Amino acid sequence: MFIEEATVAAILEGIRPGGELDFSLFGWEWGATDPDVSSLLHSEGATNFARISNPRLDELIEQGLSIVDQERRQPINYEILEIFVGEAPVL
Numbered sequence: 001m002f003i004e005e006a007t008v009a010a011i012l013e014g015i016r017p018g019g020e021l022d023f024s025l026f027g028w029e030w031g032a033t034d035p036d037v038s039s040l041l042h043s044e045g046a047t048n049f050a051r052i053s054n055p056r057l058d059e060l061i062e063q064g065l066s067i068v069d070q071e072r073r074q075p076i077n078y079e080i081l082e083i084f085v086g087e088a089p090v091l
Contacts, residue, residue, distance in 0.1 A: 015049040035077060038065060041084060057083050 006014070014021030039045045042061045043053045057080060064076040 017051065037061060037080060041080070054083060054087065
């Protein structure tokens with residue numbers, strides 16, 4: 001393994017299924033006010049480069065997206081976080 005700098009486009013191409021990258025150090029931000037992790041953590045998420053596939057996680061993400069009230073959604077987001085940390089699909 002060796003380390004090299006690459007453009008964002010090359011990194012995205014390399015970490016998609018079928019890509020040639022084994023690992024990427026890449027920054028992500030979920031937003032400061034109300035996280036929506038569906039793109040990153042849902043099995044069918046457009047930027048699920050870690051290839052996470054967990055039916056319970058998908059269910060929680062979908063449930064959270066259907067609840068407008070942030071206080072009611074907070075326990076769902078905490079459970080999503082617990083699953084994410086427990087599975088540690090990314091470093």
